[in-house]
Amino acid sequence: MTTTKLVNLQVPFHRADLGEAEVQAVSDVIRSGWLTMGAKTFEFERQFASYVGASHAIAVSSCTAALHLSLEAIGLSCGDEVLVPTTTFTASAEVVAYFGARPVFVDIDAASMNMDPREAERKITTRTKAIIPVHLAGTPCEMAEITHLADQYRLRVVEDAAHALPSSYKGKRIGTVSELTAFSFYATKTLTTGEGGMITTENEDLVKRLQLMRLHGIARDAWKRYSAEGSWFYEVLDTGYKYNLTDLQAALGIVQLAKCDEMTSARSRIAARYTAAFQSLECVETPHIPADCATSWHLYLLRLQLDQLRIDRGQFIRELAERGVRTSVHFIPLHLQPAYQRNYGYKNGDLPVAEREYQRSLSLPIFSSMREEEIEQVIWAVSEVASHWSR
Numbered sequence: 001m002t003t004t005k006l007v008n009l010q011v012p013f014h015r016a017d018l019g020e021a022e023v024q025a026v027s028d029v030i031r032s033g034w035l036t037m038g039a040k041t042f043e044f045e046r047q048f049a050s051y052v053g054a055s056h057a058i059a060v061s062s063c064t065a066a067l068h069l070s071l072e073a074i075g076l077s078c079g080d081e082v083l084v085p086t087t088t089f090t091a092s093a094e095v096v097a098y099f100g101a102r103p104v105f106v107d108i109d110a111a112s113m114n115m116d117p118r119e120a121e122r123k124i125t126t127r128t129k130a131i132i133p134v135h136l137a138g139t140p141c142e143m144a145e146i147t148h149l150a151d152q153y154r155l156r157v158v159e160d161a162a163h164a165l166p167s168s169y170k171g172k173r174i175g176t177v178s179e180l181t182a183f184s185f186y187a188t189k190t191l192t193t194g195e196g197g198m199i200t201t202e203n204e205d206l207v208k209r210l211q212l213m214r215l216h217g218i219a220r221d222a223w224k225r226y227s228a229e230g231s232w233f234y235e236v237l238d239t240g241y242k243y244n245l246t247d248l249q250a251a252l253g254i255v256q257l258a259k260c261d262e263m264t265s266a267r268s269r270i271a272a273r274y275t276a277a278f279q280s281l282e283c284v285e286t287p288h289i290p291a292d293c294a295t296s297w298h299l300y301l302l303r304l305q306l307d308q309l310r311i312d313r314g315q316f317i318r319e320l321a322e323r324g325v326r327t328s329v330h331f332i333p334l335h336l337q338p339a340y341q342r343n344y345g346y347k348n349g350d351l352p353v354a355e356r357e358y359q360r361s362l363s364l365p366i367f368s369s370m371r372e373e374e375i376e377q378v379i380w381a382v383s384e385v386a387s388h389w390s391r
């Protein structure tokens with residue numbers, strides 16, 4: 001393979017793995033005449049619950065909606081505090097703000113880049129109501145320590161598993177560990193419905209509340225009211241939200257779920273190739289996956305040893321782009337974002353581990369429809385940039 005040939009190839013950061021089966025499934029729903037939440041959505045919920053091994057799954061319009069509804073179901077209220085890792089997407093914290101509650105940002109563990117449970121404990125006050133562990137990139141958080149904290153301080157746990165389908169913690173699938181887990185089916189996620197989300201739980205009272213509130217707070221079978229089985233009469237039992245998934249999306253989800261294991265294996269193979277290729281490079285650090293955990297490999301986070309390089313992370317990203325490789329950064333710590341600084345008084349320097357890791361991390365393309373030449377291109381580009389700019 002020549003350098004010129006490789007540079008001509010553009011490797012996107014992500015490309016959804018969609019085929020004829022998805023087209024067919026969506027077409028079937030269109031032909032059926034029933035587009036919104038209905039039989040397909042309930043079928044998707046049953047299959048999803050069975051896939052992760054949970055008793056119940058409640059389909060919603062996004063992971064943001066899943067997190068919002070979960071916090072509503074545990075009774076979060078104004079003035080409460082919720083522990084959230086600072087290294088996450090804004091959705092994990094904005095849902096706390098919806099209630100007038102305070103997102104209390106927690107520093108991360110340098111190896112996993114997930115919330116550090118020891119730091120979390122230091123942030124607990126009498127107002128702390130819940131913890132939102134986020135399984136960054138698909139790497140499970142230290143759930144034994146987090147569950148222990150929750151028991152000790154009587155806190156509720158809502159897992160943000162937007163990246164963690166399918167991940168496992170000590171042999172348990174994410175989705176079965178805590179009382180509530182929120183998943184994302186956003187366009188770039190490991191299973192996509194374009195936009196969509198799911199909540200898993202074992203608790204039947206929570207199921208009732210989530211089902212009620214995802215559709216305007218109207219009694220459970222309201223979705224039927226335009227169908228032959230339904231009736232015109234309905235009651236609004238609470239002021240709810242419009243957070244339901246549609247049958248169009250669920251049809252996509254059912255096809256994607258059937259190939260979820262295959263797509264995960266493809267990403268695992270790519271991750272193994274990257275790790276094998278980059279392990280010997282002194283200026284980069286490959287991901288640390290705890291031995292008793294399995295990751296979904298939603299993201300492959302590469303960290304730079306900046307003292308071994310003559311360029312910073314921004315320049316490294318530009319150098320990769322010049323070699324046809326698109327990358328991303330997950331995430332700019334939330335306590336550095338203007339909205340959280342303005343509203344909650346966070347400042348630069350507050351959470352030093354997250355800030356340091358942010359400065360040196362980038363995410364490489366890793367998606368199941370990646371072609372062999374695309375994988376080779378990424379390996380070549382990273383190795384080339386690393387050797388060219390090494391000290």
Ligand SMILES: Cc1ncc(COP(=O)(O)O)c(C=O)c1O
Binds near residue numbers: 061089162183184186
């Ligand atoms: C960690 C994390 N949590 C929550 C979300 C929100 O997911 P959604 O777009 O399905 O609302 C995302 C989306 O990227 C995410 O990365």
